Amino acid sequence: MREPESCDEANMNYYIDPEVYKKYKEQILEMSQSVQINYAENIPPEKRKPGFSDQQIGEKLGLDPSVVREIRCVAERDYYTLDEWQKAIEFKDQACREYAVKGVSSVTKKYLLKRKAKD
Amino acid sequence: MSRWKTGEKTEMKDIREKSDKVKIRLTLEELAFNSGALVFGVADALKFKAAPDGYRPSDLLPGAKSVIVLGGAKPKSGDWAATDFRHMELSSTNDRITGLCMRLSNLIERKFGYYAVTVPPGVDEGQKPFLNISLAAELAGCGTSSLAGPILSPKHGFVYLGALITTLELPFDQPLNEPSCPAPECIDMYNSNKVTPCTKVCNIEDGGCLGGKIKNGQWEDRVYDVAKCTSRVYNHWIPTFQKVLEDTLEEDDLELRRMKINSSLFTRTLWSMTYSNISQGQCFECIRVCPVDERTRKLR
Numbered sequence: 001m002r003e004p005e006s007c008d009e010a011n012m013n014y015y016i017d018p019e020v021y022k023k024y025k026e027q028i029l030e031m032s033q034s035v036q037i038n039y040a041e042n043i044p045p046e047k048r049k050p051g052f053s054d055q056q057i058g059e060k061l062g063l064d065p066s067v068v069r070e071i072r073c074v075a076e077r078d079y080y081t082l083d084e085w086q087k088a089i090e091f092k093d094q095a096c097r098e099y100a101v102k103g104v105s106s107v108t109k110k111y112l113l114k115r116k117a118k119d
Numbered sequence: 120m121s122r123w124k125t126g127e128k129t130e131m132k133d134i135r136e137k138s139d140k141v142k143i144r145l146t147l148e149e150l151a152f153n154s155g156a157l158v159f160g161v162a163d164a165l166k167f168k169a170a171p172d173g174y175r176p177s178d179l180l181p182g183a184k185s186v187i188v189l190g191g192a193k194p195k196s197g198d199w200a201a202t203d204f205r206h207m208e209l210s211s212t213n214d215r216i217t218g219l220c221m222r223l224s225n226l227i228e229r230k231f232g233y234y235a236v237t238v239p240p241g242v243d244e245g246q247k248p249f250l251n252i253s254l255a256a257e258l259a260g261c262g263t264s265s266l267a268g269p270i271l272s273p274k275h276g277f278v279y280l281g282a283l284i285t286t287l288e289l290p291f292d293q294p295l296n297e298p299s300c301p302a303p304e305c306i307d308m309y310n311s312n313k314v315t316p317c318t319k320v321c322n323i324e325d326g327g328c329l330g331g332k333i334k335n336g337q338w339e340d341r342v343y344d345v346a347k348c349t350s351r352v353y354n355h356w357i358p359t360f361q362k363v364l365e366d367t368l369e370e371d372d373l374e375l376r377r378m379k380i381n382s383s384l385f386t387r388t389l390w391s392m393t394y395s396n397i398s399q400g401q402c403f404e405c406i407r408v409c410p411v412d413e414r415t416r417k418l419r
Contacts, residue, residue, distance in 0.1 A: 036343040041169035041254045042264045043341075053171050054245060069245045076246065079346035082362045086384060087326075088351040088402070095320055095404040096204035107319040107408045108308060 016070045024061060024068075025075045031057045032072050034079065137290075143231055144289045147223055151189050154219050157275045158190030160259030160292040164284065167258070170251055176284045179250060180236045184288040187223060188252070188259040190270070190278035192216050196416035199407060208355075208401045209394065213240055216281035224283045233287035240281070255282045260292035265300035266331050266338050267317045267405035268348075273299050276412030301333055304410045309333045316408035323347075329405060351402035355391040359384065 033039055033051030041050070054072065058065040098106035144161065151159045164176035164183040176183035192215040198207055217240050224235035238250045253270050256262055261280070262272035269277050273295070305315035310333075314322065321327030323342055328351070330342035349358055363385045370376040379385065391399065406412055 034345060036341075036345060038339075038341055039343065040264055040341065041251060042257055045169070047339075048169075050169075050171070055172070073244075073246055076346055076349070077358055077361060080350050082359075082366060082384075084347065084350040085354055085359050085362065088354045089384075091326075092204040092351065092354070092402055092404060096407065097202055099404075099407050100200060100202040104316060104408050104410060104413055107316045108304075 016067065016074065020067065021071050021074060024063065024071050025078075027061065028057055028068055028071050029075050029079070031060070034076060140289055143287065146230075147187065147226065147289075150223060150226060151219060154222065155215065156189045156191040156219060157193065157278055158188070158256075158261045158272050158280075160188045160256065160261040161289045162186040162188065162255050162258035163291045167250075167254065170254060174247065174250060176250065179238070180234060180284045180286065182234070182286045183284045184286055185291070186250075186255045186259065186282055186284050187220075187289070188256045188261050188280060188282045189216055189219055189223070190256065190261050190272060190275070190280045191219075192279045193275060193277060193415075194403070196418045199403075199413075199416050204403070207403050208391065208399050211279075211403070212399055213279040213281060216279045220281040220283045224285070227283075227285050227287055231287060233285050235283055235285040235287070238282040238284065250282060250284070252280045252282045256280050257294050260295050263295055263298040263300065265317075265406075265409065265411070266315070266341055267300075267321075267329060267409065268343065269406060271299035271409070271411045273297070273411075274415070276409070276415040277406045298337070299411050300409075301336070301338060302410045306333055306336055316410065317405040320408050321351075321405050348402070351404075352400055354401045355384070355388040356399065356401065357392065359388040360392065363388065 031052045032054075033049065036051070038047055038049045039051060040048075052060070054065040054068040057063070057072075058068045061068070063071075095106075102109065148159050162185070164186050167175045167186075172178075176186050192211075192213065194207060194211045198210050201207070217237065220237040224237045227233050227235040238248075238252060238255075242248055253264055253268070256270045257264060262270040262278075265271045270280060272278055301309065301315060305317075309315050312319075315333070318327075318329050318331065321329050323330035323344055326347075328344045328348040330340075331338045332340050353359070363379060363382070367376055367379045367385075370379060391401075
């Protein structure tokens with residue numbers, strides 16, 4: 001394993017060198033489990049996949065943990081474009097209004113009808 | 120000459136100390152419940168083994184013995200029933216529970232003479248919470264974790280949580296035996312439709328954040344898209360500010376730049392950021408349809 005890339009080597013002041021960012025972004029997102037699968041701390045240890053910590057990723061990629069942290073934070077923010085933020089407004093507006101009218105049956109209606117037919 | 124043999128003396132001292140700790144705990148509980156808490160529990164500070172290095176109670180407070188967890192300030196039934204989702208952004212925050220934790224911390228230090236630290240509600244520079252309060256709540260028997268993430272109290276459903284770490288050793292609670300999630304209704308629905316209310320409303324395969332399978336009455340293969348959830352929970356908040364700022368600085372067309380700066384997305388983000396200095400949850404849709412919480416908010 002090569003020596004960790006330090007903050008200075010990565011040209012990091014309060015920000016990360018864009019080239020270093022591009023090089024490691026995908027790997028770090030994957031290793032830190034940006035999309036969490038069985039991540040939660042209440043899952044039994046044998047089934048749990050907590051993702052690697054910045055320290056562990058740093059050791060595997062030969063990067064300083066502070067560089068990993070910086071890349072991860074920027075990458076998490078970069079993950080979705082602004083459109084997703086605009087779409088979120090529509091999603092919540094629709095879900096909230098449907099609930100206000102129908103309550104939980106706004107999401108369970110088909111299921112309840114199915115069950116009623118079965119009974 | 121003492122009437123007590125040495126062994127008996129030690130036993131009596133132990134009993135007295137235990138009784139003192141029970142009394143202190145009762146004092147703290149009383150203050151918490153009288154001040155509006157709905158849930159109170161104490162976790163053993165040494166039981167946070169699932170937390171990563173650097174994020175355990177003794178990393179915040181050396182010599183930590185207990186983690187006290189408070190829950191409450193839950194949105195009112197009317198808040199959930201309101202037709203405008205933005206209403207919840209402004210009425211629901213964890214600051215009241217954090218404030219109560221501060222009161223208990225002060226009491227522990229001033230009256231009982233032990234160190235106490237209220238867990239800060241924000242995140243560190245790595246965007247990680249200083250202590251996983253959900254884990255603390257589970258260890259303290261305040262509730263169990265839901266597929267959607269929030270801890271659900273069997274009695275009160277979704278509550279805001281706060282925690283404080285102290286060198287005072289108190290009688291500990293144990294994690295609950297029965298998970299609140301999935302609820303029997305959700306298991307029924309899953310067996311029929313392969314979705315539950317929360318995974319129906321915010322399904323990861325349909326542009327949402329959540330997914331999972333129920334096997335033998337328990338969740339397996341939980342999938343959670345953090346970045347997607349961030350776009351909903353912090354819809355008009357710091358991430359939006361950063362993204363619009365970046366987009367605007369890259370915009371060469373002055374007219375377009377003006378449209379972006381004055382857009383409703385950016386304007387509302389600035390309003391939200393100036394409403395308060397605390398983090399506001401801005402998406403509640405998975406919990407809005409949660410049967411565990413829903414049964415706590417039925418009114419006329």
